[in-house]
Amino acid sequence: MIYDKLRTILYPGLERNIVDLKIVESVKTDNGQTVITLSMQNDEAFEVLTERIKEKLGAKTLVERKEALKKSIHYGHTAHPNNRAPYAKRVIAVTSGKGGVGKSTVAVNLSVALAQKGFKVGLLDADVYGPDIPRMLGCAHETLRWGDNDKIIPSENFGIKLMSVGLTTPSPDTPLVWRSSVAVSALIQFLEDVDWGELDFLVIDMPPGTGDIQLTMAQELPLAAGVIVTTPQPVALDDVSRAIMMFKDIHVPIGGLIENMSYFIAPDTGKRYDIFGTGGGEATAKKYGIPFLGAIPLDMRIRTHSDNGTPPTAMGDEAVKNLYKEIADRLLGVLQ
Numbered sequence: 001m002i003y004d005k006l007r008t009i010l011y012p013g014l015e016r017n018i019v020d021l022k023i024v025e026s027v028k029t030d031n032g033q034t035v036i037t038l039s040m041q042n043d044e045a046f047e048v049l050t051e052r053i054k055e056k057l058g059a060k061t062l063v064e065r066k067e068a069l070k071k072s073i074h075y076g077h078t079a080h081p082n083n084r085a086p087y088a089k090r091v092i093a094v095t096s097g098k099g100g101v102g103k104s105t106v107a108v109n110l111s112v113a114l115a116q117k118g119f120k121v122g123l124l125d126a127d128v129y130g131p132d133i134p135r136m137l138g139c140a141h142e143t144l145r146w147g148d149n150d151k152i153i154p155s156e157n158f159g160i161k162l163m164s165v166g167l168t169t170p171s172p173d174t175p176l177v178w179r180s181s182v183a184v185s186a187l188i189q190f191l192e193d194v195d196w197g198e199l200d201f202l203v204i205d206m207p208p209g210t211g212d213i214q215l216t217m218a219q220e221l222p223l224a225a226g227v228i229v230t231t232p233q234p235v236a237l238d239d240v241s242r243a244i245m246m247f248k249d250i251h252v253p254i255g256g257l258i259e260n261m262s263y264f265i266a267p268d269t270g271k272r273y274d275i276f277g278t279g280g281g282e283a284t285a286k287k288y289g290i291p292f293l294g295a296i297p298l299d300m301r302i303r304t305h306s307d308n309g310t311p312p313t314a315m316g317d318e319a320v321k322n323l324y325k326e327i328a329d330r331l332l333g334v335l336q
């Protein structure tokens with residue numbers, strides 16, 4: 001009865017209820033008083049849910065929060081996700097609190113760095129509203145191809161396989177106006193109907209923020225790690241805190257945080273400028289007990305290589321390559 005009522009309560013911002021999300025830790029009745037214990041991290045969402053629960057179950061209901069969640073990369077138990085990608089040994093989701101922070105650039109260069117280490121890597125562009133990966137890998141003008149086995153043949157460049165909704169549209173700049181349920185079905189098809197072969201890593205470039213697509217991926221795939229990209233300014237860090245708390249709530253293991261556009265070194269003088277402030281990413285990682293994977297400077301070579309479809313980790317100079325290689329090494333260390 002109580003569970004039926006709780007099942008009508010949705011997690012703020014998502015179309016999923018708190019019972020299915022395994023956020024309801026326990027329901028007890030003590031001398032006529034109902035006590036609901038929630039296992040969650042997000043303070044704002046906790047307040048909203050407390051109100052919603054009291055509305056449904058009566059104002060006297062006590063809503064508590066389970067304290068002392070483990071500070072490992074595996075928060076609580078995973079919600080027993082499906083596995084739509086049994087061909088991949090590990091699935092890495094690259095996410096961010098907001099757009100434009102360099103998430104896709106990280107996804108591409110992390111993938112290339114892993115491929116350079118000899119791993120078999122597939123990159124799925126799940127950012128259906130900004131599918132930039134084909135351009136960044138120099139495949140923007142390719143279109144979808146089907147193999148004899150009725151599977152989609154992924155594009156391939158710089159040693160990685162790639163699939164993106166960007167490859168399904170007639171031209172690279174066709175806008176996509178999809179409802180999230182349509183986007184989710186397209187992504188599931190990419191997981192199941194693409195001829196990825198055996199992969200050591202499936203890297204997913206997620207849409208920014210926290211919504212249905214992120215949640216679906218967390219439920220349909222056993223994510224080995226979420227990698228969160230942020231820039232150092234306080235507004236971006238606020239968004240990233242929200243994203244971290246949601247990932248903890250839906251049991252996505254967090255592999256670490258990357259601070260992008262962290263500082264700028266003037267090519268002529270060598271002087272360092274902390275344009276957006278610096279160190280905020282590392283402090284945020286510490287605050288939430290998640291690994292800090294590294295800082296990437298604002299560097300024109302990263303932008304030009306990315307725009308030209310020649311990833312800096314493949315075609316850039318050693319200094320730039322090393323930035324992403326070191327991040328890949330740290331991530332591998334976290335995953336051990």
Ligand SMILES: Nc1ncnc2c1ncn2[C@@H]1O[C@H](COP(=O)(O)OP(=O)(O)O)[C@@H](O)[C@H]1O
Pocket residue numbers: 096098099100101102103104105106130132260261296297298299300302303304306307
């Ligand atoms: N470290 C960096 N230095 C310079 N330009 C960068 C850096 N990271 C990303 N960019 C550029 O910033 C823009 C946004 O990056 P992108 O990866 O597309 O962000 P997101 O996927 O988060 O929206 C792109 O033009 C990209 O080339």
Ligand SMILES: [Mg+2]
Pocket residue numbers: 103104105127130132
């Ligand atoms: Mg992007």
